[in-house]
Amino acid sequence: MAGQKLKQNYQKNIKQFHPKPHYFFNCVKAFLVGGFICLIGEGIQNFYIHFFDFTEKTAGNPTVATLILLASLLTGIGIYDNIGQFAGAGSAVPVTGFANSMTSAALEHKSEGIVLGVATNMFKLAGSVIVFGVVAAYIVGMIRYFIHLALS
Amino acid sequence: MRLVGKQTWEFENPIYINSVGTAAGPREAEGPLGKDFDITYDELRCGEDNWELAERKLMEQSIKLCLDKVELTPQDIDIFLAGDLLNQNVTANYVARQTQIPFLCMFGACSTSMETLAVGSALVDAGFANRIIASTSSHNATAERQFRYPTEYGGQKPKTATFTVTGAGTALVSRNQGPIRITKAVIGKVNDLGIKNPLDMGSAMAPAAADTIQQHFEDVGSTDDYDLIVTGDLSGVGSPILIQLLKDEGIDISARHNDCGLMIFDHTQEVFAGGSGCACSAVVTYGHIVKQLILGNLNKVLVVATGALLSPIMVQQKESIPTIAHGVVLERAGGPV
Numbered sequence: 001m002a003g004q005k006l007k008q009n010y011q012k013n014i015k016q017f018h019p020k021p022h023y024f025f026n027c028v029k030a031f032l033v034g035g036f037i038c039l040i041g042e043g044i045q046n047f048y049i050h051f052f053d054f055t056e057k058t059a060g061n062p063t064v065a066t067l068i069l070l071a072s073l074l075t076g077i078g079i080y081d082n083i084g085q086f087a088g089a090g091s092a093v094p095v096t097g098f099a100n101s102m103t104s105a106a107l108e109h110k111s112e113g114i115v116l117g118v119a120t121n122m123f124k125l126a127g128s129v130i131v132f133g134v135v136a137a138y139i140v141g142m143i144r145y146f147i148h149l150a151l152s
Numbered sequence: 153m154r155l156v157g158k159q160t161w162e163f164e165n166p167i168y169i170n171s172v173g174t175a176a177g178p179r180e181a182e183g184p185l186g187k188d189f190d191i192t193y194d195e196l197r198c199g200e201d202n203w204e205l206a207e208r209k210l211m212e213q214s215i216k217l218c219l220d221k222v223e224l225t226p227q228d229i230d231i232f233l234a235g236d237l238l239n240q241n242v243t244a245n246y247v248a249r250q251t252q253i254p255f256l257c258m259f260g261a262c263s264t265s266m267e268t269l270a271v272g273s274a275l276v277d278a279g280f281a282n283r284i285i286a287s288t289s290s291h292n293a294t295a296e297r298q299f300r301y302p303t304e305y306g307g308q309k310p311k312t313a314t315f316t317v318t319g320a321g322t323a324l325v326s327r328n329q330g331p332i333r334i335t336k337a338v339i340g341k342v343n344d345l346g347i348k349n350p351l352d353m354g355s356a357m358a359p360a361a362a363d364t365i366q367q368h369f370e371d372v373g374s375t376d377d378y379d380l381i382v383t384g385d386l387s388g389v390g391s392p393i394l395i396q397l398l399k400d401e402g403i404d405i406s407a408r409h410n411d412c413g414l415m416i417f418d419h420t421q422e423v424f425a426g427g428s429g430c431a432c433s434a435v436v437t438y439g440h441i442v443k444q445l446i447l448g449n450l451n452k453v454l455v456v457a458t459g460a461l462l463s464p465i466m467v468q469q470k471e472s473i474p475t476i477a478h479g480v481v482l483e484r485a486g487g488p489v
Contacts, residue, residue, distance in 0.1 A: 007346035084306020108302035111202035
C-alpha cells in the first residue's frame with residue numbers, strides 16, 4: 001500500500017530532525033544520583049544501627065521508611081521532579097522513586113477529595129509495581145519451593 | 153464564491169479583529185514575549201484552589217480584558233466560540249456558564265485557536281452574528297495531569313517533548329472597522345503518518361501543517377503572499393520537518409516561517425523542544441503577532457494552528473496520533489486600534 005510506505009518512509013526520514021539523546025551521559029548521571037541515594041540509605045542504616053537497637057537485618061525497615069519520608073517531602077516541595085528529569089532511572093529505580101510516584105499522584109488528585117481523589121488515585125502509577133512485585137515474588141517463591149523439594 | 157479551491161474560505165465582507173485579550177502564566181511571562189501579554193501571573197495556580205480553576209480564571213481574564221478594551225460587555229456579543237484541552241472541554245463550558253453568551257464549544261486540540269477564529273469569522277461574514285469572541289486556553293498542570301503524569305512525578309522526558317503553555321487568548325471579531333482584517337481561512341484535514349509517541353508531537357503534527365499550507369497555496373494559486381507563516385506548536389522538532397516536507401513539494405517557506413512554540417520561550421528556559429497547547433498559538437497570535445501587525449512590522453500573516461488529537465487511552469491501545477491544522481490569514485488594515 002502506498003499509504004503504508006509513506007508512513008514507513010516518514011518515520012525513517014524524520015530521525016535526522018530528532019535531537020540525539022546522550023545515552024552515555026544519561027547513564028553516568030543515573031549512576032551517580034542513584035548511587036548517591038544509596039549512599040544516603042547506607043548512612044541512615046548505619047545511624048539506626050549505631051544509635052538505636054537495630055541489627056543489620058532489622059535496620060532495613062526504618063531505613064526504607066526514612067527514605068520514603070524524605071522523597072515524599074522532596075516531592076511535596078516540588079524538587080523531586082527536577083531530580084527525576086536530571087537523573088532518569090537513577091532516581092526512579094530506588095524506593096524514593098516509588099514514594100515519588102505515590103506522593104505525586106496523591107497531591108495531584110487532592111482536588112477530587114480524600115477518598116475518590118487521593119486514596120483512589122494514589123496507586124495509579126505505583127499499582128503496577130505492586131502487582132508485578134507480588135506476582136514475581138509468588139513465582140520465584142514457587143520455583144524455590146519446588147527446587148527445594150526436588151533436592152531434598 | 154466564499155469557497156476557494158478545495159479548503160480555503162475567502163470572506164466576502166470585510167471582517168476585523170477589533171480587540172484581543174491575553175493572560176499567561178509565570179514561565180510565559182519570563183519568556184521573550186512576556187511584555188506582550190495583557191496580564192501575567194507569577195505562580196501557576198493564579199491564586200486559585202486547583203489547576204482547573206486556574207485555567208478557568210485565565211480564560212475569564214482574557215475575555216474580560218478583550219471586552220474591556222473596547223468597552224463592551226458579554227451582552228453585546230452574539231456568539232462565544234471556545235475550546236481547551238481538557239476532557240469535555242470543561243474550561244470553555246464553565247466559562248460559558250458565566251458569560252451567558254450563546255455558545256459553540258469546539259475541540260481541535262491545539263488547533264482550536266484558529267478553528268474558533270475561522271468559524272467565528274465565517275458566522276460574522278454570513279451574518280449569523282454581528283460580534284463573536286473566540287477564546288482558547290491551556291494550562292501546563294491540567295494538561296500534564298490529563299495527558300501525562302502528575303505534575304510532581306519525577307519521570308524523565310526526552311528532548312522531543314513539548315511544554316504546555318499556561319495561558320488564554322481571546323479575540324473579538326466583527327464587521328466594524330478594526331486594526332486587523334481577517335481575509336481568509338483554511339480548514340485542514342486529519343493527517344496521521346503513524347507517530348505513536350505522545351512525547352514527540354512535533355513529528356506527528358508537521359504533516360498536518362504541511363498539508364494545510366500546501367492545499368492553501370494551491371487553492372489561492374500563489375505561494376508568496378505572506379511575510380510570515382507561523383505554525384502553532386511544532387516546536388524545534390516539527391518545524392524543520394515541516395520546512396523539509398514543503399521543500400519536497402517544491403515550496404520553500406524557510407525564510408518566512410516561525411513557530412509560536414519557539415517564539416514564546418527562549419532556549420534557556422528548559423522547555424524541551426518548545427511550547428505547545430491551545431494557548432500557545434492563541435497568546436502568541438493575539439498577544440504578539442496582532443501587535444506586530446498594528447505596528448506595521450508585519451503586513452500579512454498566515455497563522456496555522458496545529459493540533460495533535462491525542463487521547464491517552466488511544467495511545468495505550470497502540471493507536472497512532474491523528475493530527476490537524478487550521479489556518480487563518482490576518483492582514484494589517486491600518487484602522488483605529
